[in-house]
Amino acid sequence: MAMNKKWLAVAMMVPLTLGSASVLANGHKGGEKGQKGGQSCMMPMDGKSAFRGLDLTDEQKAELKTIRDDVRASKKAKGDSKRETMKEIKAQEQELVLAADFNEAEAQKLASSMVEERTAMQVEKMRTIHRMMSVLTDDQKQQLVEKRAERTAKCEQKMQKRMSKKDSE
CATH class of the missing domain: 1.20.120 (Four Helix Bundle (Hemerythrin (Met), subunit A))
Structure with missing residues (x-):
């Protein structure tokens, strides 16, 4: 009986191991929609960053x-x-x-x-x-506004790049 349990455990582990290896080999980065890898174009305003x-x-x-x-x-x-x-x-x-x-x-x-x-x-x-x-201070507020504008421009460039990449596929 103990031998049957071992074989059952091995039989279950093989597909799981092979399946996870293929996911890792493909470099899975997340779903098709939404931000990938935690990258966001939104500038947080209520945190330290x-x-x-x-x-x-x-x-x-x-x-x-x-x-x-x-x-x-x-x-x-x-x-x-x-x-x-x-x-x-x-x-x-x-x-x-x-x-x-x-x-x-x-x-x-x-x-x-x-x-x-x-x-x-x-x-x-x-x-x-x-x-x-x-x-x-007023200077710090101005720096924050400039930083936000830079980040927005960078984000727009990323979005354009992604859209052109999707269009070409």
């Missing part, structure tokens, strides 16, 4: 850290209620689309509540970015 390269004083660094910590604590405190709200919205959406008859008034109401939720999140994000930007 957005301010990298700026000559920040220790006081500015401390203030930015305080803001990030405040935001993190706020998100953590609101997390459970926000998750519950999103679950309720998703349940209502599923109920609406699975119903025998489509209720346009309910769909409008649900869509409006989804827009309100998203708007509140965007306003909070802008408030945080404003707080962080108010810590910077």
